[in-house]
Amino acid sequence: MALSEFASIGREIRERxxxxxxxxxxxxxxxxxxEISDFIAVSSEHSDEAYKAPRYIIEELKSSVPIWKKxxxxxxxxxxxxx
Numbered sequence: 001m002a003l004s005e006f007a008s009i010g011r012e013i014r015e016r017x018x019x020x021x022x023x024x025x026x027x028x029x030x031x032x033x034x035e036i037s038d039f040i041a042v043s044s045e046h047s048d049e050a051y052k053a054p055r056y057i058i059e060e061l062k063s064s065v066p067i068w069k070k071x072x073x074x075x076x077x078x079x080x081x082x083x
Contacts, residue, residue: 002026005065009057013042016056017049024057026067 006024013019025039040057044050061067070079 002065002067006061009060009064012060013053013057017044017053018046019044019049019053022053024061026061026065 006026010022010024013022019042021041021043023039023041027035027037031037038058038061040054042050042053044053070077
């Protein structure tokens with residue numbers, strides 16, 4: 001489900017801005033506090049589009065992609081929906 005939403009966001013970005021290449025990566029598995037969990041790379045003829053697109057993408061990922069995470073602490077653990 002998440003991968004199809006990534007593809008949908010990618011199509012929207014290409015329609016909205018003149019983006020030549022686009023990569024969206026979301027890590028799975030154990031991610032320690034402070035480690036990078038998302039990677040977005042874009043290339044465009046114009047720097048303004050290359051700056052706006054990733055910001056839009058990360059906000060869309062937060063609001064529309066069904067990503068769950070398991071928070072673990074010394075007193076227990078809990079599955080929470082990412083936001």
